[in-house]
Amino acid sequence: xxxxxxxxxxxxxxxxxxxxxxxxxxxxxxxxxxxxxxxxxxxxxxxxxxxxxxxxxxxxxxxxxxxxxxxxxxxxxxxxxxxxxxxxxxxxxxxxxxxxxxxxxxxxxxxxxxxxxxxxxxxxxxxxxxxxxxxxxxxxxxxxxxxxxxxxxxxxxxxxxxxxxxxxxxxxxxxxxxxxxxxxxxxxxxxxxxxxxxxxxxxxxxxxxxxxxxxxxxxxxxxxxxxxxxxxxxxxxxxxxxxxxxxxxxxxxxxxxxxxxxxxxxxxxxxxxxxxxxxxxxxxxxxxxxxxxxxxxxxxxxxxxxxxxxxxxxxxxxxxxxxxxxxxxxxxxxxxxxxxxxxxxxxxxxxxxxxxxxxxxxxxxxxxxxxxxxxxxxxxxxxxxx
Amino acid sequence: xxxxxxxxxxxxxxxxxxxxxxxxxxxxxxxxxxxxxxxxxxxxxxxxxxxxxxxxxxxxxxxxxxxxxxxxxxxxxxxxxxxxxxxxxxxxxxxxxxxxxxxxxxxxxxxxxxxxxxxxxxxxxxxxxxxxxxxxxxxxxxxxxxxxxxxxxxxxxxxxxxxxxxxxxxxxxxxxxxxxxxxxxxxxxxxxxxxxxxxxxxxxxxxxxxxxxxxxxxxxxxxxxxxxxxxxxxxxxxxxxxxxxxxxx
Ligand SMILES: Cc1cc2nc3c(=O)[nH]c(=O)nc-3n(C[C@H](O)[C@H](O)[C@H](O)COP(=O)(O)OP(=O)(O)OC[C@H]3O[C@@H](n4cnc5c(N)ncnc54)[C@H](O)[C@@H]3O)c2cc1C
Numbered sequence: 200x201x202x203x204x205x206x207x208x209x210x211x212x213x214x215x216x217x218x219x220x221x222x223x224x225x226x227x228x229x230x231x232x233x234x235x236x237x238x239x240x241x242x243x244x245x246x247x248x249x250x251x252x253x254x255x256x257x258x259x260x261x262x263x264x265x266x267x268x269x270x271x272x273x274x275x276x277x278x279x280x281x282x283x284x285x286x287x288x289x290x291x292x293x294x295x296x297x298x299x300x301x302x303x304x305x306x307x308x309x310x311x312x313x314x315x316x317x318x319x320x321x322x323x324x325x326x327x328x329x330x331x332x333x334x335x336x337x338x339x340x341x342x343x344x345x346x347x348x349x350x351x352x353x354x355x356x357x358x359x360x361x362x363x364x365x366x367x368x369x370x371x372x373x374x375x376x377x378x379x380x381x382x383x384x385x386x387x388x389x390x391x392x393x394x395x396x397x398x399x400x401x402x403x404x405x406x407x408x409x410x411x412x413x414x415x416x417x418x419x420x421x422x423x424x425x426x427x428x429x430x431x432x433x434x435x436x437x438x439x440x441x442x443x444x445x446x447x448x449x450x451x452x453x454x455x456x457x458x459x460x461x462x463x464x465x466x467x468x469x470x471x472x473x474x475x476x477x478x479x480x481x482x483x484x485x486x487x488x489x490x491x492x493x494x495x496x497x498x499x500x501x502x503x504x505x506x507x508x509x510x511x512x513x514x515x516x517x518x519x520x521x522x523x524x525x526x527x528x529x530x531x532x533x534x535x536x537x538x539x540x541x542x543x544x545x546x547x548x549x550x551x552x553x554x555x556x557x558x559x560x561x562x563x564x565x566x567x568x569x570x571x572x573x574x575x576x577x578x579x580x581x582x583x584x585x
Numbered sequence: 586x587x588x589x590x591x592x593x594x595x596x597x598x599x600x601x602x603x604x605x606x607x608x609x610x611x612x613x614x615x616x617x618x619x620x621x622x623x624x625x626x627x628x629x630x631x632x633x634x635x636x637x638x639x640x641x642x643x644x645x646x647x648x649x650x651x652x653x654x655x656x657x658x659x660x661x662x663x664x665x666x667x668x669x670x671x672x673x674x675x676x677x678x679x680x681x682x683x684x685x686x687x688x689x690x691x692x693x694x695x696x697x698x699x700x701x702x703x704x705x706x707x708x709x710x711x712x713x714x715x716x717x718x719x720x721x722x723x724x725x726x727x728x729x730x731x732x733x734x735x736x737x738x739x740x741x742x743x744x745x746x747x748x749x750x751x752x753x754x755x756x757x758x759x760x761x762x763x764x765x766x767x768x769x770x771x772x773x774x775x776x777x778x779x780x781x782x783x784x785x786x787x788x789x790x791x792x793x794x795x796x797x798x799x800x801x802x803x804x805x806x807x808x809x810x811x812x813x814x815x816x817x818x819x820x821x822x823x824x825x826x827x828x829x830x831x832x833x834x
Contacts, residue, residue, distance in 0.1 A: 205658045206655065206659045206660075207659070207777050207780075207781065209656060210660050210663055210772050210777050210780075211660065211772075211774060211777055213620075213660075213772070214771045214772040214773070214774075214777075217771050218771060250773070251773050251774060252773045252774030252775045252776075253770060253774055255777070256774060265774050265775075455653075547726075
């Protein structure tokens with residue numbers, strides 16, 4: 200496998216780094232402290248990202264996107280992962296689920312997400328259904344040509360108030376040989392639709408400026424034309440893209456690890472105690488060595504998954520391994536970086552404490568570490584099942 | 586004007602802390618981030634603005650060096666240059682040789698303006714533009730912080746020791762750029778894709794039949810001595826005492 204960057208990838212990353220240096224990093228501390236991104240700032244980042252062609256770089260050129268392959272997108276996600284998501288989220292990578300849009304849905308949802316006129320939310324999780332998605336209770340009952348949605352979603356995160364949500368709801372029960380199984384369907388539901396309420400969720404200590412929303416549906420009537428994909432295939436649709444989302448979490452974790460390692464190394468080389476730089480003490484230097492090694496291992500797992508995705512051969516466990524290892528390595532790197540910085544590692548004056556908090560979410564969203572291990576273990580054991 | 590030539594030199598990125606190779610044979614470039622010389626990037630930006638204002642039809646970027654220089658040329662193409670020329674050589678190129686090579690390209694391309702950085706941040710020679718103007722027998726305007734084209738002449742504001750000096754030169758001419766001339770644009774994603782399809786000619790240096798002016802041989806490289814830790818003195822008396830102590834006054 201060739202991990203050498205192409206000239207195009209090098210140029211793209213140079214340009215993206217310069218963009219983040221100018222448009223994003225200077226505002227991180229402020230946004231984190233405020234627990235929000237001022238609308239004007241968000242719009243400014245978005246406008247600049249559109250101008251630079253970074254916006255929707257993940258989607259195919261045929262729908263107006265940047266047309267990057269998965270490998271290049273992995274490099275982009277790695278770079279964006281270094282920055283605070285509340286800000287970097289305004290350089291949108293609309294969910295690939297939207298590629299399932301058909302007919303009017305293309306003009307109403309897919310295209311505006313590519314041009315930056317609309318922002319989507321991906322609404323799967325419920326208070327009673329986190330890791331166990333099948334325990335969801337939000338339902339959509341058919342009524343003529345419409346569906347009536349009732350239920351509640353939480354932890355739905357977007358960089359700004361979403362214009363519409365891709366909402367997963369139960370539309371029936373299938374009797375299978377292994378017992379009853381819920382039919383889950385994805386709906387496109389506009390903000391402002393009667394019976395659909397969006398409210399800001401609680402502050403999260405990890406990625407404070409990247410807010411979550413609570414969506415409640417009370418007798419919310421939507422046309423059957425709002426179904427994304429087909430009735431009953433919502434989870435297949437979601438699963439098709441969920442794996443890639445996990446690889447992106449892995450890539451973002453690598454970016455963050457690189458940022459931490461750089462700070463930790465500089466600190467270890469310059470902070471002196473007992474008459475020498477603390478990096479001269481093995482207790483510190485071995486932490487750096489571990490971080491660097493785990494970063495390289497994580498990068499390889501992520502790149503491996505990306506290359507396979509480009510070849511169309513990535514498996515769910517390729518994605519799970521990349522996410523699991525990189526996010527856990529990031530957790531260790533963040534903790535070690537705080538340790539290397541000592542008391543300063545916990546002070547708001549430096550970005551270390553923020554990165555340490557921000558790192559924590561990566562082991563939880565897009566499937567917890569435990570769920571990733573389940574996915575990997577299941578694929579190992581499946582051949583032995585009768 | 587039909588054509589502007591812009592020189593793009595590949596140098597160690599200005600953010601990188603430069604290190605000497607352990608054998609003292611030169612500056613470490615293995616695994617080191619390389620970029621377009623910042624002054625050259627400014628020269629290209631200026632040429633692109635001339636093109637956008639309709640003052641120039643074509644912007645051609647030129648680099649002299651190994652095939653790895655293609656990376657910087659591609660960046661130049663992505664910024665908006667129309668064409669690139671790589672003069673291939675494995676030798677290190679000193680200012681006079683560089684100027685001779687540019688002179689050959691000027692003839693081939695019938696260039697009416699050559700925009701170069703005032704110097705490259707690696708060797709800091711600040712000679713190529715001046716030598717080229719002399720060889721070409723055309724005017725030079727160095728350290729430009731403002732350029733205004735008026736048909737067959739260019740009004741150039743130069744950053745000189747005593748302040749700003751404005752001169753007018755007849756075209757064709759060589760202009761070298763200073764830091765404050767402009768702020769180069771960032772490369773946009775769609776332009777990176779377009780750059781792939783723009784022509785990049787590779788010319789072996791031998792084809793240009795220029796005489797190499799290599800007259801200096803670098804024997805060994807050494808890093809400058811590490812700076813000693815400073816001390817903070819309370820007042821002038823203590824400062825004078827400390828200087829006396831070191832035998833400096
Ligand atoms: C900031 C933030 C943003 C989010 N954004 C979105 C979003 O945009 N859209 C969306 O749909 N969701 C989103 N989520 C939800 C996220 O995907 C869930 O939090 C995650 O899937 C875990 O669900 P849970 O929090 O309910 O934890 P639970 O499922 O309750 O898990 C609690 C613990 O139990 C463990 N556990 C559960 N089941 C098992 C098992 N079978 N074996 C072993 N251990 C198990 C888990 O690993 C975990 O350690 C977001 C969450 C957060 C915090």
